[in-house]
Amino acid sequence: xxxxxxxxxxxxxxxxxxxxxxxxxxxxxxxxxxxxxxxxxxxxxxxxxxxxxxxxxxxxxxxxxxxxxxxxxxxxxxxxxxxxxxxxxxxxxxxxxxxxxxxxxxxxxxxxxxxxxxxxxxxxxxxxxxxxxxxxxxx
Numbered sequence: 001x002x003x004x005x006x007x008x009x010x011x012x013x014x015x016x017x018x019x020x021x022x023x024x025x026x027x028x029x030x031x032x033x034x035x036x037x038x039x040x041x042x043x044x045x046x047x048x049x050x051x052x053x054x055x056x057x058x059x060x061x062x063x064x065x066x067x068x069x070x071x072x073x074x075x076x077x078x079x080x081x082x083x084x085x086x087x088x089x090x091x092x093x094x095x096x097x098x099x100x101x102x103x104x105x106x107x108x109x110x111x112x113x114x115x116x117x118x119x120x121x122x123x124x125x126x127x128x129x130x131x132x133x134x135x136x137x138x139x
Contacts, residue, residue, distance in 0.1 A: 014081055061128065101127055
């Protein structure tokens with residue numbers, strides 16, 4: 001397992017890895033939809049918005065590692081790569097990620113109908129910050 005210092009030093013490389021991002025896209029969509037179901041018992045098939053992931057990243061501890069001249073798609077890819085890397089290092093984390101997102105969704109359920117993109121961003125900010133703290137990532 002990586003030490004927090006070693007992990008932080010290679011984080012920029014992980015966040016720009018397109019293969020991690022492609023794989024992470026599936027994980028992000030799965031955990032978000034699973035969390036929606038856990039919170040509401042409603043089955044959805046939402047494709048998580050790049051703009052929501054970008055907003056979550058900008059509001060999280062990852063913002064320092066992404067770079068400044070990136071569009072929402074690139075920042076969304078960075079979040080997906082981070083989620084993929086986290087999963088690959090500990091496959092048991094999926095249940096935890098769903099639970100964390102579900103908790104945030106429950107706390108902000110009023111946004112589900114009219115402002116789901118905002119709900120998604122808030123929930124992923126919450127998740128990213130918890131994962132960063134667990135991994136010892138500090139800006």
